Amino acid sequence: MIWISKLGEITLSLLNRIGRMGLFLAKAFLCAITPPLKFSWIIKQIWFIGFQSTLVIILTGVFSGMVLGLQGFHTLNRFGSTALLGPMVALSLIKELGPVLSALMVTGRAGSAMTAEIGIMRTTEQIDAMELMGLNPFRYLIVPKLIAGIIALPLLTAIFDVVGIFGGYFVGGKLLGVGEGTYFGEMANYVKIKDVLEGIYKSLSFGVIITWVCCYKGYSSGFGAEGVSKATTQAVVLSSVLVLFWDYIMTSLLF
Amino acid sequence: MIRIENIYKSFNRFEVLKGISFQVEKGEILALIGGSGNGKSVILKHIVGLLKPDQGHVFIDGKDIGQLRGNDIEEIRGRIGFLFQNGALFTSFTVYDNVAFPLREKTKSSEKEIRERVMKELDQVGLAGAENKYPAELSGGMIKRTAFARALVIKPEVMLFDEPTTGLDPIIAHTILDLIKSLHEHLGFTAIIVSHELSRVFQIAHRVAMLHEGRIWTVGTPEEILSSKDPVVRQFISGVTGGSLKLY
Numbered sequence: 001m002i003w004i005s006k007l008g009e010i011t012l013s014l015l016n017r018i019g020r021m022g023l024f025l026a027k028a029f030l031c032a033i034t035p036p037l038k039f040s041w042i043i044k045q046i047w048f049i050g051f052q053s054t055l056v057i058i059l060t061g062v063f064s065g066m067v068l069g070l071q072g073f074h075t076l077n078r079f080g081s082t083a084l085l086g087p088m089v090a091l092s093l094i095k096e097l098g099p100v101l102s103a104l105m106v107t108g109r110a111g112s113a114m115t116a117e118i119g120i121m122r123t124t125e126q127i128d129a130m131e132l133m134g135l136n137p138f139r140y141l142i143v144p145k146l147i148a149g150i151i152a153l154p155l156l157t158a159i160f161d162v163v164g165i166f167g168g169y170f171v172g173g174k175l176l177g178v179g180e181g182t183y184f185g186e187m188a189n190y191v192k193i194k195d196v197l198e199g200i201y202k203s204l205s206f207g208v209i210i211t212w213v214c215c216y217k218g219y220s221s222g223f224g225a226e227g228v229s230k231a232t233t234q235a236v237v238l239s240s241v242l243v244l245f246w247d248y249i250m251t252s253l254l255f
Numbered sequence: 256m257i258r259i260e261n262i263y264k265s266f267n268r269f270e271v272l273k274g275i276s277f278q279v280e281k282g283e284i285l286a287l288i289g290g291s292g293n294g295k296s297v298i299l300k301h302i303v304g305l306l307k308p309d310q311g312h313v314f315i316d317g318k319d320i321g322q323l324r325g326n327d328i329e330e331i332r333g334r335i336g337f338l339f340q341n342g343a344l345f346t347s348f349t350v351y352d353n354v355a356f357p358l359r360e361k362t363k364s365s366e367k368e369i370r371e372r373v374m375k376e377l378d379q380v381g382l383a384g385a386e387n388k389y390p391a392e393l394s395g396g397m398i399k400r401t402a403f404a405r406a407l408v409i410k411p412e413v414m415l416f417d418e419p420t421t422g423l424d425p426i427i428a429h430t431i432l433d434l435i436k437s438l439h440e441h442l443g444f445t446a447i448i449v450s451h452e453l454s455r456v457f458q459i460a461h462r463v464a465m466l467h468e469g470r471i472w473t474v475g476t477p478e479e480i481l482s483s484k485d486p487v488v489r490q491f492i493s494g495v496t497g498g499s500l501k502l503y
Contacts, residue, residue, distance in 0.1 A: 120346075124346075125339045125340075125341065125344070128300075128343065129345075131332070132335065133332070133357045133360070133361065133409070134328075134332045134333045135361070173417070178437075200494070
């Protein structure tokens with residue numbers, strides 16, 4: 001009977017956590033759709049989450065595209081269909097790798113920083129100070145990050161896709177001899193607007209997942225350096241897992 | 256003005272407050288003393304509604320803080336200044352922006368009016384010239400004074416000081432307490448001071464409440480407390496170890 005009681009305790013605790021996270025997101029969305037919005041705080045976050053992640057996104061995108069070009073060329077060569085290298089690289093990037101890898105890179109670069117920043121503000125009572133001024137911390141700390149995530153992720157994903165496609169072309173076209181017209185022409189034939197939209201929908205939802213999980217973990221972090229470091233680790237792990245899990249759900253729904 | 260009625264509070268089944276009751280009159284300075292871990296800061300956080308009691312009530316001007324929501328709690332908080340133990344300054348803001356923040360966000364004052372108010376408060380706490388520094392560049396005393404200026408800028412009717420002198424050298428600690436006294440005389444706010452700087456606090460407080468074992472052990476004027484025969488009070492004031500006071 002002890003194990004039943006333990007199982008019940010674990011289930012209740014899990015449901016409790018999911019409920020808290022759900023309420024946190026609902027509160028954030030409620031604040032995001034009701035004025036006042038703090039535009040200067042939102043712009044600062046777009047700069048931090050979006051602009052400052054550009055370099056890492058370009059690097060990841062170009063190497064992912066190059067690897068796809070190389071692997072794709074050798075695989076397609078076995079079937080004598082290297083002409084389809086362009087669509088293969090583009091569809092892989094636009095539908096899957098672009099949104100997912102961009103989300104994982106943003107989680108590592110900006111998500112962890114978000115959790116640490118909010119966690120330290122919680123530990124040093126800065127959030128309490130804000131509340132005592134009669135200000136809602138969600139409007140200053142959570143909503144700007146949520147909106148910035150929703151705006152920045154699709155843009156970063158677009159950059160990832162474009163540089164990835166050119167990375168694939170550099171290897172497939174310049175180094176391995178697939179013609180420029182073939183690479184881009186076939187791509188135009190096979191890549192449909194539906195595929196692009198699928199990538200955009202995914203990156204939008206990943207923007208919500210990353211900012212939601214990372215902000216929640218920071219906001220509810222334990223006290224002291226240990227509490228913040230634990231929250232940061234949990235935020236990165238949970239965001240990454242949720243991004244991959246949600247990617248599967250989205251793919252199965254959108255196909 | 257502030258009335259605390261029989262509040263109980265536990266954290267992880269550890270009972271910190273066991274039926275605390277006291278009140279503070281308008282314009283009065285009450286010093287809250289007691290050993291570390293006895294729940295003094297917890298009481299302050301109940302007064303501003305950052306913590307909710309398991310039982311009991313906190314009233315400010317007759318309004319039960321625990322029952323207030325939304326604009327009502329914001330209105331009450333707008334009348335209270337809170338000086339946190341570590342200052343709780345926004346680390347990404349300069350001293351000026353820290354003090355200006357509540358004015359920018361809560362009032363419709365122009366930037367010129369805000370500048371005048373902020374510079375006046377900074378001058379009042381002896382920080383004129385430090386407005387462009389970041390919290391990381393400030394000494395402990397300067398952090399407390401900036402936090403004090405930020406609390407004062409909203410012209411509070413009530414000031415709550417959570418160990419305003421902790422971590423400061425004796426001279427700076429006395430300077431801070433002198434500052435509290437002179438600003439109280441000038442502005443007339445109601446105040447509760449949690450402090451271990453007994454000699455100086457006893458000079459500026461009108462009454463002293465001692466917390467022990469989760470209860471208000473004794474309340475009286477500083478003279479009454481100093482002349483108390485109660486062994487717990489005597490031990491706390493003299494700082495002798497090994498008596499009935501438990502150390503946490």
